[in-house]
Amino acid sequence: MVYNMAGSTIGNKFSITTWGESHGKALGVVVDGCPAGLTLDENDIQIYLDRRKPGFSQFSTPRKESDKVEILSGIFEGRTTGTPISMIVHNTSQRSSDYGDIATYYRPGHADYTFDEKYGFRDYRGGGRSSGRETIGRVAAGAIAAKILKQLGIEITTYVSSIGDVQVSPENFNREYIMQNELYMPDKDSYERASALLSDIMAANDSIGSSVQCIIKGMPAGIGEPVFDKLDANLAKAIMSIGAVKAIEIGDGCMVSENQGSYNNDNFSMKDGKVSKQSNHAGGILGGMSDGSDIVIKAHFKPTPSIASTQHTINKSGENIEVSIKGRHDPIIGPRAVVVVESMAAITVLDLLFDNMSSRLDKIIDFYS
């Protein structure tokens, strides 16, 4: 594993390096470790990028970002060549004037203060590297990982599972509905209640937290390395690295500390000659390895830090000031981050699937004979 000082790279065999700032010329990603022979074009990537694009919902920043991707390398005659795939998205909706003020003070809840302390100065335009736009590179890479996973029979479903105190109800779950509403919720009733809540929040110049649920179906058992590269440990790192994620749960998550073993243990049984589990409190992971059932992940997002209501902070001269943050900000992060969580999950499981290929001598002998 390469020690990467700026922390912009993740993954071992399938690795991605994101680059670029919110208001720089462009953002992008270099994907290394994609096998040769995958049919791939810009449309495969664009479908994913369009899911994180702002400006098309009453509940996201009004910035209109076209976010058109261009593939610069690693493809020949429509197929991946096995060499690094570099992708770029040019920034077209920069309005750095919106951010002139924040050059002089520290936004509560944002990364301004910590960037200044670490580097001595910062690219304050749109938050630089700490902007939600950094996730463009993750999503472009995630589209490739998801396309490979699909060929292995592994599919990921991701949606907003709560906004404030509005929780989606499992009884009303409708997978098709996720892509039919701007909050990416799987339940019409919850969508309507969350919309009303968000309208009130926006009218009050405030923001609100949310959670995103991600379910990975079709994972074979045994994927994940037993100690430091456990599947749940790597998922936690990948998903916690998304801006504003403050907690991640696997399966029953935080509830396990309240439950008893007789309830929490998933009993095994044989079904049609195959090992199966009678429940899935473990969220599909035992001992850091997939157990063959659905992998169930929940990411908790804090409320968007940049809000227009009045807050107390300090400026760079150390004076106490009051601020009301201008600019075009998302009042909620979860809906825009659904595809980001899905991408980080796809990148992580694919990387561990590749790692797993050298875990058994009998399989290596089979492969080479």
Ligand SMILES: Cc1cc2nc3c(=O)[nH]c(=O)nc-3n(C[C@H](O)[C@H](O)[C@H](O)COP(=O)(O)O)c2cc1C
């Ligand atoms: C997709 C996405 C969009 C975001 N949009 C905004 C935004 O419009 N305004 C804002 O202040 N923060 C936004 N954030 C959150 C900040 O990036 C994040 O809170 C900040 O980097 C501080 O990091 P931390 O919350 O992990 O401590 C967004 C994050 C994501 C993932």
